Amino acid sequence: MTQPQTSLPLSALEQNDAFISRHVGPSQDEQQAMLEALGLDSLDALINQTVPGSILLDSPLPMADSRSEQDVLAELHNMARQNTLNRSMIGMGYTDTIVPNVILRNVLENPGWYTAYTPYQPEVSQGRLEAILNFQQMVLDLTGLDLANASLLDEATAAAEAMTLCKRMSKAKKANVFLVDANLHPQNISVIQTRAEPLGYEVVVGDVTALIDQYEPFGVVVQYPGTYGHVTDYSTLIEKVHAKKALFCAAADIMSLVLLKSPGELGADVVFGSAQRFGVPMGYGGPHAAFFATRDAYKRSVPGRIIGVSIDTRGNKALRMAMQTREQHIRREKATSNICTAQVLLANMASFYAVYHGPEGLKTIAGRIHRLTSILAHGLQQKSINPVNDSWFDTLTIELDDAEAAYNKALSAGINLRRIGDTRLGITADECTDRLVIETLWDCILGEGHGLSLDAIDSELSRSNASGIPASLVRESAILQHPVFNSYHSETEMLRYLKQLENKDISLAHSMIALGSCTMKLNATAEMIPVTWPEFGQLHPFVPLDQAQGYQLLLESLKQQLIAITGFDDICIQPNSGAQGEYAGLLAIRNFHLANGEAERNICLIPASAHGTNPASAALADMKVVVVKCDTNGNVDIDDLRSKAEQYSEQLSCLMITYPSTHGVFEEGIREICDITHQHGGQVYMDGANLNAQVAVSKPADIGADVSHMNLHKTFCIPHGGGGPGMGPIGVKAHLAAFVANHPVVSIAGPNAENGAVSAAPWGSASILPISWVYIALMGAKGLRAATENAILNANYLAHELSKDYPVLYTGRNDRVAHECIIDLRPLKEVSGISEEDVAKRLMDFGFHAPTMSFPVPGTLMIEPTESESKAELDRFIEAMQVIREEIRQVETGLIDADNNPLRHAPHTIADLIDPEWSRPYSREQGAFPVTRLLTSKVWPTVNRIDNVYGDRNLFCACVPMDAYIEA
Incomplete structure (x- = not known):
């Protein structure tokens, strides 16, 4: 019988550094092959050739060594367990929510969704573009406005963006005052003040219904409902604001808008807020998608990304990012905003929450939240504790002689309330609130012998039809009438819809995404697991x-x-x-x-x-x-x-x-x-x-x-x-x-x-910080060095191989590049007419998302392979670029038509393949299967090349009627 190898050193038996070789794509043999192609014998030699000696570290990072996935996750879980999971009824823009399991497993925990990149190549991004378009439609319905963006970073920064939009678009051009209602959440006020100070705007905080008569502002912002729970009809105030040629903004609670008259119907010009309570965990602050809606007249000043509907070369409906000329890459210091991203994954989750529940499901959820809040309020009123706010959706502010005692009793019962000064408490109900929570709150506030019956109060409210929402503010307009919000309410149908959308996109689950300046590396499963731990x-x-001691340990x-x-x-x-x-x-x-x-x-x-x-x-x-x-x-x-x-x-x-x-x-x-x-x-x-x-x-x-x-x-x-x-x-x-x-x-x-x-x-x-902590702990000093070395190795190998067919625009010492390289397609365009966009679209036919196109230099592709890609994957990309170069040569030499060739018609879809009218001077096989490996593994773009100009000239940023898709 074979004896076990007992002579191995302990380090080999423990395999603590095994993760390094799982994160770093090239094997030792592949690394050596790439080094030989570069004429080098070691990674150290490459780093010495590439990195200036004056900045090169002469010692390892002062960090622990790599550890196993099991050890690192065990340590992190010990941290997480030091967080206390109370029921938080603090409110202030954050509430507990139930993430539907079908969305949790198939979106948040699914690399097909979380490893994709910004949809700069929309032909292979139609799935997430549809999900974001659904988000925009959801926001339009709930806010009552004309135009919504694809999300912003959070509610407070959206508030600051609303202020700057007001300054740009207000007709009160000499005005320099922004009025902020004191009932805004404190973090919203603070971020507005931070943004306004360097810009020279005067921010005045107070009762805006009184302040509007004293100032000539360019904009006004309120919270709807207010941070202390008030639900206020701002119609009269809005008329006064507009009379002064200023704009009116509302920070709105998205769940309340299911039941409340929309701010757009009241006359608001900008409505923003957080979509967190639509199925996205609080996560100690984020990430959450902010929503932002305004009037169509202000579309050129809307911050962030906007998804619009266009057509492809077959005339079919197709989605893309619209009006990109507003963004920083073109406008630079004159851009609408410095924010060049969105919260797409979280916006998708929120939109899917609305799709899954539909309008009736959302009304049930919102109605239940409001009913429980009303039961709590009426019980307190029966005991002579009247809420400070005489109207509410989900939040009550109460004043007590001994607020501290009630706060501490609730704390002992596992419930967090909001302290407001010394004598007031805030209580916000949410989707997870139940009758036990309400009864416990009565006990904490009134004492256990209060004698209140939840069922009796509920029956009384039913008989009287009482509500905390003023009659003038009850929503009468319909929401979410589009078929997408009314078709996928069973888990089977929802699962299939999610999978259908996922299948339209390229992600790291499919192939390398070599976007320069974007670093699309491995997001390891071990790094992602803690994100959905309830303790975080x-x-x-x-x-x-x-x-939050666990979080504090993690942060430190x-x-x-x-x-x-x-x-x-x-x-x-x-x-x-x-x-x-x-x-x-x-x-x-x-x-x-x-x-x-x-x-x-x-x-x-x-x-x-x-x-x-x-x-x-x-x-x-x-x-x-x-x-x-x-x-x-x-x-x-x-x-x-x-x-x-x-x-x-x-x-x-x-x-x-x-x-x-x-x-x-x-x-x-x-x-x-x-x-x-x-x-x-x-x-x-x-x-x-x-x-x-x-x-x-x-x-x-x-x-x-x-x-x-x-x-x-x-x-x-x-x-x-x-x-x-x-x-x-x-x-x-x-x-x-x-x-x-x-x-x-x-x-x-x-x-x-x-x-x-x-x-x-x-x-x-x-809540996403554990990802980075786990990565660093898993890699250790040795692994982090290996990651950087291999990122530089992969980039230089790609540059070396591609330089045989394409000019590499910039190199440093010893003709080396750093972690990315730029190939210059301008000389080829001069002789062939083939552009960088043609090459980018043709790469889709090979199953690759294109590198960064025309940045930082127009007419180029910037390629960053990262350390996570193997030499085999790099070689597949190189092969694709070589085939494309040969096709360009055939255009140069006149062997194929300059306007009717695989590059100009790329990407090729199934619709092309089955087209009975195919009349192109190249075969269907050459168009769709340019290399043989694609016969067994093919990612199909679901639309042909999209007409960007048409999409901007015919701006449409809401859900297309379903029959349009059927016709397409």
């Missing part, structure tokens, strides 16, 4: 800190991980997107200069190659953008930088720079660039979009950065979710630590207490 998912963001541990990786002194975790991180970092710099008495420092130097969010963020922080030239190699022109730094020396606030550069190279002069900025009193903001090429190889803080955001949804494995969520915490040097965001509800230790918030929740989208 069910916490309200404003619970007492002693109920993640901060220490990120400090070790980046070299910064402190981390602010609040920003819930990369663009929010930019904004938060620039505000910290701005506040630092103001504290030093240097208010005149408002010049932000930005290289011409920068991401469009950079200048847009600078504009929001009241900085004037001065563009620094790039040289012919794509690097920052140091002479131009030095000249402009000297020219604006007294006004220089900061330099924003992406490193490695947006052109995909490690610039040799990065230390000099930072030094020049510092010599003139400026701060260095390093855009962390390309941090995946730095981790464990160099550190932003050591290079010279004072602040940098970290895209956790890029470098640290939080999935992109079809276009969101994301997280963008910022690292700061010690001198900036006091100037980062704080929060009005839960004070954060460290930053100045008076600092405003930049996002709705104290720690942003906290």
Whole structure:
């Protein structure tokens, strides 16, 4: 009998570093083959050739070694168990909800949904585009307005976006006052104030019904219902606001709108809020999709993405992102907003919640919430405790002689209430509230001998038809009449609908998504599992800190991980997107200069190659953008930088720079660039979009950065979710630590207490932070270094192989690239007429999502393979590009028609394949199966090439009637 191998070392028996080889795609043999193709013998040799020696780390990261998935998840679960799962009735925009299991398992936990990217290539994104269009239709129905976007980051940032839209669109052009009702949720007020201050807007908080007679504002915002529960008819106020040529905004509770008259019917111009309570866990603050709706007249000023209906080349209906010229990549500092993303995964969940329940199901849920609130209220009234608010949907504010005692009794019973001053308590019912909760609250507030009967009060309310909603505000208009909201109420039908949509999209479950600057790497299952643990998912963001000890341990541990990786002194975790991180970092710099008495420092130097969010963020922080030239190699022109730094020396606030550069190279002069900025009193903001090429190889803080955001949804494995969520915490040097965001509800230790918030929740989208923590813990110092090395190896191998057929636009020292490369299609277009878009669409026929198209240089493709892709997958991509290059050659030489060829007609669909009128000068097989491997594994685009111009000229952003799909 064979004896076991007892001579193996303990490290091999434990296999603690096994995860590293599962995250890093290329095997040892594949790594060696790629190195040989590059003429190298080791990864160290490649890194030494690629990364400037002046920034190269000479020792490993000060972090623990890699551990097994089981050990890491066990440690995290021990943290999670230190969170206390009370019933939270705090309200303030966050309520418990029931995630339908069919959505939980088949969307939130499904890599087919959570690993997809922003639908920049809509032909292979029709599934999630339909889901987002459903979201927009749902929002239009509930708000009563004309146009909705594809979601925003959270309710508070949506409030700030509403304010800036009002400023742009109000006809009261000289007005500079924004009136904010005191009944807004505190976090909404804070984020509005944070946004307004650098922009120079005057924010006045108070009773807007009185303030409107005293001011000439450009906009007004109210909460509907109010934070303390009031349901107010604002019709008269809206008339006064419009008489002053101002715009009226309502922050609305989405569930209440099922029963309440829509703000649009009252006359509101902008309606926004959170879709969280439509089946998305509270998650200690996020991620959640904010909704945003307005009038059609304001469509050019709507922030965020909008999904619109267009047609494809066959004239069939097809969906796409509309009006992209509003966005940062084109408009830069003149963009509508700096937000370049959405919360697509969460918007999809909310839309599916509405699809699954339908209008009648939602009315049942909303009606039950309201009825239980009314039963609670009437029971208290019978005992002479009248709610402060005489109208309500789901929230009561009560005043008690001993509010603290009632609060503590509820706490002992496992219920969190909202403290409002010393004498008042807030109570918000939700979908999970039941009769036991109501009876327990009576016991806590009234004492156990109160004698109230829930059934008796319920019967009394039925007889009297009593309601907390004023008669004038009862919704009479229909909602969700489109067939999509009335067809999938059984789990069988819902499951099939979800699968039908999923099958229309390319995700990482299908193939490599080599989008430059987006870092579409493995989102490992072990990293994703904790997201749906109830200990993380069910916490309200404003619970007492002693109920969130597990989260606090996680946050502190993640901060220490990120400090070790980046070299910064402190981390602010609040920003819930990369663009929010930019904004938060620039505000910290701005506040630092103001504290030093240097208010005149408002010049932000930005290289011409920068991401469009950079200048847009600078504009929001009241900085004037001065563009620094790039040289012919794509690097920052140091002479131009030095000249402009000297020219604006007294006004220089900061330099924003992406490193490695947006052109995909490690610039040799990065230390000099930072030094020049510092010599003139400026701060260095390093855009962390390309941090995946730095981790464990160099550190932003050591290079010279004072602040940098970290895209956790890029470098640290939080999935992109079809276009969101994301997280963008910022690292700061010690001198900036006091100037980062704080929060009005839960004070954060460290930053100045008076600092405003930049996002709705104290720690942003906290429920997805375990993903990054698990990734870092699983990889350890050794694994993080291996990830960066292999990201650079894969990119250089791709660049080397593709350069045989396509020009690589920029390279650094030794002709190496960083973690991504740009191939230049402009010379080929000149001789063949084939464009970068033709190549992008043709790649779909090979089963690939195209790389980043025409950014940062028009006419190019920017390719980032990441470390997670094997050499075999890279070779499949290279093969596809080689076949495409041969097809371009055939166009160049006249062998195939310049306008009637596989590239121009791409992508090819099943409709093409079965078309009896096929008359193209190439075979169906060449069009649909350009390489033989596709015969056994084919991803079919469900629409032909989409007409973008038609979609913008005929803007339509709601659900298409079902018969239109049937006809198509």
